[in-house]
Amino acid sequence: MLAAPALPVPVKRPRRNRKAQWARRLVQENVLTTNDLIWPLFVIAGDKLRVPVASMPGVERLSVDMAVRDAERAAALGIPAIALFPYTDPALRDEAGSEAHNPDNLVCQAVRAIKHAVPEVGIVTDVALDPYTSHGHDGVLAGETILNDESVALLVRQALVQAEAGCDIIAPSDMMDGRVAAIRAALDGAGFQDVQIMAYAAKYASAFYGPFRDAIGTSATLVGDKRTYQMDPANSDEAMREIAMDLEEGADMIMVKPGLPYLDIVRRAKDTFGVPTFAYQVSGEYAMIEAAARNGWLDGERAMVESLLAFKRAGADGILTYFAPRIAEKLGRAL
Numbered sequence: 499m500l501a502a503p504a505l506p507v508p509v510k511r512p513r514r515n516r517k518a519q520w521a522r523r524l525v526q527e528n529v530l531t532t533n534d535l536i537w538p539l540f541v542i543a544g545d546k547l548r549v550p551v552a553s554m555p556g557v558e559r560l561s562v563d564m565a566v567r568d569a570e571r572a573a574a575l576g577i578p579a580i581a582l583f584p585y586t587d588p589a590l591r592d593e594a595g596s597e598a599h600n601p602d603n604l605v606c607q608a609v610r611a612i613k614h615a616v617p618e619v620g621i622v623t624d625v626a627l628d629p630y631t632s633h634g635h636d637g638v639l640a641g642e643t644i645l646n647d648e649s650v651a652l653l654v655r656q657a658l659v660q661a662e663a664g665c666d667i668i669a670p671s672d673m674m675d676g677r678v679a680a681i682r683a684a685l686d687g688a689g690f691q692d693v694q695i696m697a698y699a700a701k702y703a704s705a706f707y708g709p710f711r712d713a714i715g716t717s718a719t720l721v722g723d724k725r726t727y728q729m730d731p732a733n734s735d736e737a738m739r740e741i742a743m744d745l746e747e748g749a750d751m752i753m754v755k756p757g758l759p760y761l762d763i764v765r766r767a768k769d770t771f772g773v774p775t776f777a778y779q780v781s782g783e784y785a786m787i788e789a790a791a792r793n794g795w796l797d798g799e800r801a802m803v804e805s806l807l808a809f810k811r812a813g814a815d816g817i818l819t820y821f822a823p824r825i826a827e828k829l830g831r832a833l
């Protein structure tokens with residue numbers, strides 16, 4: 499019989515710090531709190547409507563009265579802010595996305611109603627033409643080209659009607675060049691110095707936006723793709739240049755989008771610029787977790803918590819997530 503070889507005794511035992519829940523809590527480096535959440539809501543015309551989004555189980559398009567209800571729920575849960583996205587009646591969509599700068603469009607109606615009912619909840623409005631154009635692009639299409647400067651002129655008008663309606667944060671998600679400077683100048687010129695700008699600074703041309711396009715009704719109509727303005731998923735230095743430009747142009751906060759597949763960008767952005775940095779856990783990321791959970795393939799609750807904590811670990815100050823109300827409820831009960 500061979501004697502068992504004597505094993506070296508480990509000098510360091512990292513497992514000591516993991517031996518019990520209290521010990522793990524003591525050394526925990528990152529914490530997710532309700533303060534980190536922005537809840538995206540979809541708005542639709544009508545009354546008392548909650549229309550499910552098939553590719554996003556648990557997410558609904560809300561008529562303005564119901565959006566007010568959810569904003570009240572956000573307030574009750576301690577969620578600091580919501581972000582609004584419209585499903586625009588196809589009859590109101592045109593080549594130039596004119597409905598975007600109608601002061602009485604769905605988003606503006608929702609902003610006014612929510613600000614009136616729950617002034618303490620921050621409202622983020624998206625600036626981009628895609629919910630309003632017949633071709634589903636974020637800017638003006640001429641032939642096969644998205645015209646940059648012509649689009650910026652319209653985005654500025656869109657931002658102004660949103661600010662007039664009372665939104666707190668303008669979030670340009672269109673990826674046109676120079677739009678942050680143009681929007682900042684227009685806001686300041688109109689007396690909206692305190693309206694913040696959260697720039698979708700590093701927004702990639704991603705397959706993970708699919709369910710969102712179902713929600714706002716652009717999947718079927720989108721002509722071509724968005725690769726001439728959204729970024730190539732292969733690039734990282736380019737994201738740093740985009741972020742630097744948006745900050746120079748006056749962005750108060752920056753966002754990286756999508757989320758989980760781009761955590762390296764979140765970390766690099768935070769380390770490079772040290773400014774308020776947000777990540778968007780987009781529709782496709784939500785749909786993947788939900789679909790697997792509903793099939794019994796993974797524990798949806800744990801995957802939700804883990805994915806959101808990962809954003810904090812990567813350096814995000816906040817997360818736009820469709821899980822916001824669910825995680826807020828959970829955080830209220832302590833994880």
Ligand code: PBG
Nearest residue numbers: 626628671706707710780781782
């Ligand atoms: C539109 C916009 C998109 C999202 C937010 N704003 C989609 C797109 O660029 O096609 C995606 C959000 C999500 O997928 O949850 N400018």
